[in-house]
Structures are given as C-alpha cells and as structure tokens.
Amino acid sequence: xxxxxxxxRWVTQLTLLGDKTAFDKLTQKYQSPIRRFFLNLTVGxxxxxDDLAQETFIxxxxxxxxxxxxxxxxxxxxxxxxxVYYDSVRARKYYADINEQVIDNQHQMQNEFSTEKMDxxxxxxxxRKEEQTAVLLFYMEDxxxxxxxxxxxxxxxxxKTYILKxxxxxxxxxxxxxxxxxxx
Amino acid sequence: METNKTDNLLKTFFSENKQEIPxxxxxxxxxxxxxxxxxxxxxxxxxxxxxxxxxxxxxISFGIxxxxxxxxxxxxxxxxxxxxFFFPLIGTAGYYIVLDKRFQLI
Numbered sequence: 043x044x045x046x047x048x049x050x051r052w053v054t055q056l057t058l059l060g061d062k063t064a065f066d067k068l069t070q071k072y073q074s075p076i077r078r079f080f081l082n083l084t085v086g087x088x089x090x091x092d093d094l095a096q097e098t099f100i101x102x103x104x105x106x107x108x109x110x111x112x113x114x115x116x117x118x119x120x121x122x123x124x125x126v127y128y129d130s131v132r133a134r135k136y137y138a139d140i141n142e143q144v145i146d147n148q149h150q151m152q153n154e155f156s157t158e159k160m161d162x163x164x165x166x167x168x169x170r171k172e173e174q175t176a177v178l179l180f181y182m183e184d185x186x187x188x189x190x191x192x193x194x195x196x197x198x199x200x201x202k203t204y205i206l207k208x209x210x211x212x213x214x215x216x217x218x219x220x221x222x223x224x225x226x
Numbered sequence: 227m228e229t230n231k232t233d234n235l236l237k238t239f240f241s242e243n244k245q246e247i248p249x250x251x252x253x254x255x256x257x258x259x260x261x262x263x264x265x266x267x268x269x270x271x272x273x274x275x276x277x278x279x280x281x282x283x284x285x286i287s288f289g290i291x292x293x294x295x296x297x298x299x300x301x302x303x304x305x306x307x308x309x310x311f312f313f314p315l316i317g318t319a320g321y322y323i324v325l326d327k328r329f330q331l332i
Contacts, residue, residue, distance in 0.1 A: 062257065069253040077247045092252065099256045162243040181240035213232035216239055 049115035069099050082178050085163040098123045120193045165215050169208050176204035
C-alpha cells in the first residue's frame with residue numbers, strides 16, 4: 043500500500059514552494075507502477091511505454107495545480123496515464139496494425155522484461171482495450187472498482203462488466219494453457 | 227465457486243507477472259525534460275496595486291466612498307450576508323466547470 047501522506051506533502055511542497063525535488067520524489071516513487079502499466083498495455087514495447095510514462099509525468103507536473111486530493115495522487119496519475127495512452131492509441135492507430143506474430147518477433151528481441159512475459163502479453167491481447175485496462179488496474183495494480191471508475195471516467199457498473207468479461211476470457215485462456223492445473 | 231477459482235487463478239497469474247521496473251535514470255530524464263515555468267504573477271500585483279491606487283484617488287477626490295457607503299447602508303443586511311456566502315459557492319462551481327475535464331475532481 044502506498045503512503046498517501048508523503049504524496050500530499052510532496053504535492054504541497056511543489057505547488058506552494060515550487061520545490062522540484064518534491065516532484066522528483068513522486069516520479070521515483072511512481073515510475074515503476076506507471077511504466078509497468080504502460081508496458082502491459084503496449085504488450086511489452088519498452089520504448090513506447092517509457093515515452094508514454096515520460097509524457098504522463100510531464101503532464102502531471104504541468105497540471106499539478108488541478109490535483110484536488112479528492113482521490114489519491116496515484117489515482118490521479120493513473121488517470122493521466124490512461125488519457126495519455128488512449129490519446130496515443132488514437133493518434134497512432136497503434137493496435138489496429140498489430141498482430142500477435144509481430145509482437146512475438148519484435149519484442150522478444152528488444153524487451154529485456156518481456157522474454158519471460160509472453161504469456162501475459164498473449165493473454166492480455168485476447169481482451170478489448172477497455173477490458174485490458176480495467177483488468178490490469180484491478181489485478182496488477184490493486185486498484186478498487188471505484189478508483190478504476192475514476193481513472194477510466196466511466197460508471198462503476200461498466201468497470202465491473204469490463205473486469206468480469208476480461209476475467210472470463212483470461213480464465214479460459216489460462217486453464218487451456220495449464221495454469222489452472224498448476225494451482226490445484 | 228467457479229468465479230472464485232478463476233479470480234484466484236488470475237490473482238496468482240498477475241502477481242507472478244508483476245515486475246518492479248528499476249529506475250535506471252528514468253526519473254532523471256523526466257526531471258531534465260520538465261519545462262521551466264516562468265513566474266508571471268508579478269503582472270497580477272502590478273494591476274492590483276494600480277487599480278487600488280486609481281480607486282483610492284477617485285474615491286477620495288470625488289467622495290465616491292461616501293456615496294458607496296450610503297448605498298451599502300440602504301441594502302438589507304440579509305442580502306449582504308447572502309452575497310458573502312454565495313460568492314465562494316458560485317466561484318468554486320464555475321472553477322470546476324471551466325477546469326479541463328481530464329484533471330477534474332480527482
């Protein structure tokens with residue numbers, strides 16, 4: 043569980059005193075989860091995920107005055123990340139041109155994290171974009187349904203549906219690939 | 227029962243695949259790319275001081291302050307109190323409406 047008190051203190055230092063080192067601390071704290079989130083959404087493209095993560099942190103810095111503290115800083119940051127990602131998808135039409143084989147060939151070579159992670163990328167690739175996002179936020183980033191609804195800016199019921207559908211599809215895939223047996 | 231099983235299966239699967247990504251200079255790169263923001267707040271102060279000086283000049287020279295005082299004395303106190311309470315509410319509501327929706331209310 044991340045410590046929200048530190049976040050609020052650093053955000054206050056940044057907004058009131060213009061203390062950039064406070065933002066550096068926030069970046070160091072959240073770089074791993076945000077980069078992991080993008081890495082999974084881009085099915086292992088390290089370069090793209092790092093570019094998107096950088097854009098997210100710069101946008102967060104420039105819009106820090108808009109953070110109201112109603113939700114945690116982490117939720118706010120994920121919301122920016124979510125918007126950055128979908129802007130990127132719209133701009134590049136990235137996923138329309140991608141197929142599983144290209145991912146296998148392209149990223150297995152270039153991504154230091156991905157060689158052992160192909161199963162998760164293959165599994166995530168079975169889901170629709172919204173399902174991927176909701177499932178990743180719920181199972182990987184330990185966000186609650188309410189937080190996901192805020193991040194994705196959609197009703198709670200819709201989030202639950204995305205997770206349920208994603209869960210069904212992934213369940214079938216994992217059982218088919220022997221994961222269910224390992225657990226028994 | 228089956229749903230719980232799938233749920234546990236997914237939790238295990240995702241926790242096994244959860245990786246901590248080392249910083250490796252990422253934060254330094256972000257900090258280097260952060261644009262310098264020039265502080266233009268002094269403009270606000272110049273306008274505020276100029277405005278105050280002009281209003282003081284006219285207020286004192288032409289007796290506008292006394293005139294305003296008379297008007298305020300004629301306004302029922304309940305309107306004044308209402309104004310004081312409603313102004314921040316309307317201001318805050320307007321602020322949230324104007325704010326970019328991407329960063330709004332969270």
